Every structure is written in C-alpha cells, then in structure tokens.
Amino acid sequence: MLSRPYSYLFSLSYYGARFKGWAKQKGQPTVEGKLERVLGYVLGHDDFRIIGSSRTDSGVNCRRGFVQIFLREKVDLGALLPSLNQNLSGEIHLGSVQEVARDFNLIQFVERKTYRYFFASAENFHPFASAYITQVDGFQALESMQESASAFVGKHDFRAFCKVTPNKTDFVREVLEAKVYLSDDFVEGFFPEKVYCFEVTGTGFLYHQVRKMVSAVWAFSPQEIQDRLASPEGDWAQVPTAPAHGLVLWETVLRSL
Incomplete structure (x- = not known):
C-alpha cells in the first residue's frame, strides 16, 4: 500500500533573485526549501513529499512551472491556497491546484x-x-x-553549450524553436527603450545550456555554432555563461492529464 496515496499538482511562479536555485541546500534560501517550510506550517505536519517540474539555477526567475505534492490524507488544498500564498510572502506564488x-x-x-x-x-x-x-x-x-x-x-x-558534470552522459537535446526579437514585456519606468529577448523552446535543457546559448547568440556566427554542434567533443574554448538574472522559465507545458 502506498504510504502517501494522494497527489496534487500546483502551478507556480517565483522571483529567482531571492533564492539559490530550486533544490534544497543546507543553510541557503531555495525555492524547494521555502515551499516545504510553508507547506509544513499550513498543513501542520511535514509528512509529505514534493517534486518540481524544473530545477532552475540560482537567480533564475519562473513565470510558469509546476510542483507536485504527495500526502497521506486527502486535503482541500484549494481552500488553503490563500494561506499558502500569504505565507510565501510574494516571492513564490501558487496559482492553482488540482x-x-x-x-x-x-x-x-x-x-x-x-x-x-532579456x-x-x-x-x-x-x-x-537589472532585476x-x-x-x-x-x-x-x-x-x-x-x-x-x-x-x-x-x-x-x-x-559544447552546457556545463559538463561528471555524472552526465547524455547531452542530446531537441530545440523546437529559437529566436531573438525586440520585446515589449517591459515598458516605461526604469526599463531601457530597447529590450531584446532570446526565446528558446525545447523538450529539455542541460545545466547552463540556455545561458551559454545566449552568449553564443551575442557573439557567434551561425557557422561557429554549427561547427560546435557537429563536433561537440572538439577542443573548443569554453562558451561563457550569461548572467542568471536575465533568464525566465517562461512557460512549462504538460502533456494532457
């Protein structure tokens, strides 16, 4: 018998500058860590488990992602949404639950x-x-x-366009669309007159992949990019990693439930 037979799915967004990424780290503020503390406080216990749809890096914002919670008992989490969001202090927002x-x-x-x-x-x-x-x-x-x-x-x-880690062996990913355009997501106030956006959609991304792609778009020709993709194990100079604060996980699309 499953120890936590009830499962719920939240949509969420968060301001990444407040956190050292998604995953819990001892002594560091993280999205996962704050969600667990607030859920534990509102539920009155810590007998649950959560998983996120993305493990964003330190400083990366999220406009639309998801988090799943597993519980031992059935709970009306919809009724608890206002309390959860109040205690999340605006840094994280849970938009819906099912x-x-x-x-x-x-x-x-x-x-x-x-x-x-951006x-x-x-x-x-x-x-x-700069936020x-x-x-x-x-x-x-x-x-x-x-x-x-x-x-x-x-x-x-x-x-050639990610941070290679010792335990990673599969570097193949599919990019469905990639483009650069002038954005109208930020207007007036303190924002520059011209804000550019690199937008990329894919089935999944490697560690620092998007930020290295951004750096390449700033400085590389299409041929230079194609050469690195064609010979990924070549003796290439490391592609710089663009700063985290310009990056937003804009949309996460799930297969039909």
Whole structure:
C-alpha cells in the first residue's frame, strides 16, 4: 500500500533573485526549501513529499512551472491556497491546484519548456532594470542574432553549450524553436527603450545550456555554432555563461492529464 496515496499538482511562479536555485541546500534560501517550510506550517505536519517540474539555477526567475505534492490524507488544498500564498510572502506564488492520479509523474509529463532571456545595451541602463534584464556591453545586430539562434534548432549534442558534470552522459537535446526579437514585456519606468529577448523552446535543457546559448547568440556566427554542434567533443574554448538574472522559465507545458 502506498504510504502517501494522494497527489496534487500546483502551478507556480517565483522571483529567482531571492533564492539559490530550486533544490534544497543546507543553510541557503531555495525555492524547494521555502515551499516545504510553508507547506509544513499550513498543513501542520511535514509528512509529505514534493517534486518540481524544473530545477532552475540560482537567480533564475519562473513565470510558469509546476510542483507536485504527495500526502497521506486527502486535503482541500484549494481552500488553503490563500494561506499558502500569504505565507510565501510574494516571492513564490501558487496559482492553482488540482488532484492528480497517484501514479502521475510530473517530470515525465513535461512536454516542453520555453525560456526567455532579456538583455539590453549598457548605454543608459538603469540599475533598477537589472532585476530582470542583463546589461550587455556589446552584441551582434538583431538580424545576425536571429540567424545565430536559428542554428540551434533541431536535435543536437549540446556538450559544447552546457556545463559538463561528471555524472552526465547524455547531452542530446531537441530545440523546437529559437529566436531573438525586440520585446515589449517591459515598458516605461526604469526599463531601457530597447529590450531584446532570446526565446528558446525545447523538450529539455542541460545545466547552463540556455545561458551559454545566449552568449553564443551575442557573439557567434551561425557557422561557429554549427561547427560546435557537429563536433561537440572538439577542443573548443569554453562558451561563457550569461548572467542568471536575465533568464525566465517562461512557460512549462504538460502533456494532457
């Protein structure tokens, strides 16, 4: 018999600058850690387990993701949403909740993810804008960045565009769409007149993959990107990792429940 037979799915968003990433770390503020503390406080116990749809890096924002909770008893979590969000203090917001089958596996049900990375010229850049937008000293013209971004589309070995870790052996990922455009997500106030967005959609991403793709779009030609994708184990100079604060997990799409 399952020890926690009830399962619920929350949609969520969070401001990543407040946290050292998703995963719990001893002595560090993390999204997973705060969710567990608040859930434990509101439920009155810690007899539950949670898993997230994405393990974002330190400083990365999330507009739409998901978290699944497993419980021993049936609970009306919809009625508890206001209390949960009040105690999450606005840094994390749970948008909705629904009961799902106990054998529903959130990670396996993620169909695709879309990330957006926002950046602007360093000229007349106001510090307040740095909460969401990266200040860049120099990057290619928009048309050139669009051409470079399109070189990533398809199924490739992204070993040359990620942070390689000892336990990782599969570097093949599929990029469904990649583009660069002028964004209208930030207007007026302290934001620059021209804010650029690198948007990429894929079935899954490696550690630092999106941020390294951003750096490549800023500086690499389509041919340079294609060469690294074609020979991922070549003796390439390491691609810089773009700063985290410009990155937003914009959309997470699940397969039909």
